[in-house]
Amino acid sequence: MSSLALVGTEASLAWQAARKFLATADIRTCPDMASLLAIFASGAVDFALFPVYNTREGEQKQQFRFFDRITQGYWVDNVVLYSQISLGVFDPSQPPAELRSVLGTRDALSQSEEYLESHLPHATVITVADVQTALATFGREARQSVAVLDSEERLRGMGLHVLEREIAPYNRTRFAVVGRTLAAPSGYDATVFTTEPLADRVGVLVDILGEFSRRGISIQDLRTENDVKTQKLRIYLEVEGHIQDPGIAAAVEYIENRVIQQKGAMRLLGSFPRVDMRTKHIRTIGFIGTGAMSRWFAERLRGEGYEVLLSGRQTELRPEEMIARADVVIVCVPISVTRATVSRYAPLLDSGKALILLAGESEENLRAALAGTRADVEVMLVHNLWGPRAATMRDKNAIVVRTAKSGILCSEFESFLYKHGAGIFHDTPRRHDLLMGIGQRLPTIISVALAMSLHDNRIAGEDIASHCTLTSLYPILAMARVHSQNPRTYAEIMATAGDSSKIARDFVKNLNKVIALADASAIPALIDQINANTHTFDGHFLETCMQQARAIDDVLSRML
């Protein structure tokens, strides 16, 4: 049987946490943290468990010191427990204003600070190790004027009346479990480090963090402390991933060798299944469509701890069955079949779920989704402006079209895009389609027509490369790119409905006007036209485009 040490009585939250971690554990209770750490260090127990964070109190201030004393062993797991604190009295007829003292454990009192300040500002606060033992020493008289903080169940058990329930809402405590050996990867992990006190160095904190973000490793938590004696900075870092992931190992090696320049400066406290203190509302996300984009998103959503289900025309899991199981259903099929797919499956979503369309055409598809879903099903469209060959969402843009029916599930999906570095732009359905005429449909049409013109005139690839000017290089590159990827993607883009067709129609009209002026050698009129156009392109516009172009150059050159 495994043994575990903790501080607390059988009634304590720590005890509950220990049971949750290992129901069969042989629990040894210690009077304080010093003896807990000593018993773990002596090897007498397999595990130690202690609180490190509370949503109301913040971090355990002594955490750095605790871990300094755990020289052999690793942080291997966590338990998060919700605890409800209520206010009880012996005599409910006593007006609350006449309560002279409030009694509770140190944790309960500090978690209820906000309530005590506003409701019982004049009461004397009495901190006790165990409420029941302390109350036994109170005489009848003293009991009349004391209020007690504890769980509702325990208050009633001690014969008190509950005056107010849940006085410290959202009260959750995270306990660390420390064991002897490093936990194996679970596929959804986090890793924690502390540093030794750091010598002064310009930018050391930024450079340490930068090594993680450069590798796409998300930092979940960061704390700093000044070492008591030397007042040098120490850092506590919690990052996503396991220490055995190559990216994390490489970041640590680089930081020790190049940033801090001291071997062993980053102390690994441990890796463990990731803890989400933030409230998540989505558990399961299901896709209709098993194509490149569905698989791209599925992989990253799984990395966030969601259960992801893929369904399509050929999968064993039928879309109907997937819809029954998923909280969020994502339609990710070719644009031309999105509307029919939405109309077919939208009515199957139960109340309280969300339908998200991942598609390049907005107005018609959202109309079908809004019309086809129940009143309290959320609806939103996301158009990611990158293809399935992109490595990350960093520096890429996503257009998000929210509707009156977009709610917390949609927001959680949006947060996922934001977290991974995407730039998020909100549009109305119409505006999205109109802008995609310029951003996507027309350039694709031009690319295809340009290639057709090369063919008509028997112009070969090497002839273009040798005759490109700086200005013509970009459209030529776009042409090459359109013709080097999945043709279906670009056929679908050209065939999008909505206001993007207006852009193509206007283009044809304007193309003919410009050709007529050019054929007539109407140089002044052409100059006037260019001057009139220039107003649209101020310095800021050019700068933004050049920045994006540089990023594209980077991507393209890496692909070669």
Ligand SMILES: NC(=O)C1=CN([C@@H]2O[C@H](COP(=O)(O)OP(=O)(O)OC[C@H]3O[C@@H](n4cnc5c(N)ncnc54)[C@H](O)[C@@H]3O)[C@@H](O)[C@H]2O)C=CC1
């Ligand atoms: N590929 C890309 O570069 C990008 C795609 N998107 C969007 O993602 C969506 C999906 O694109 P991809 O995954 O790239 O396409 P894909 O061609 O790789 O996959 C499409 C999926 O839809 C299924 N499908 C095809 N016809 C169907 C029909 N009639 N009924 C039901 N399912 C059908 C296919 O079996 C396949 O599972 C599109 O709406 C597109 O606008 C968005 C941004 C980039």
Ligand SMILES: O=C(O)C(=O)Cc1ccc(O)cc1
């Ligand atoms: O990578 C490229 O060139 C793309 O154009 C990718 C792409 C394809 C389809 C979209 O709806 C959005 C982006």
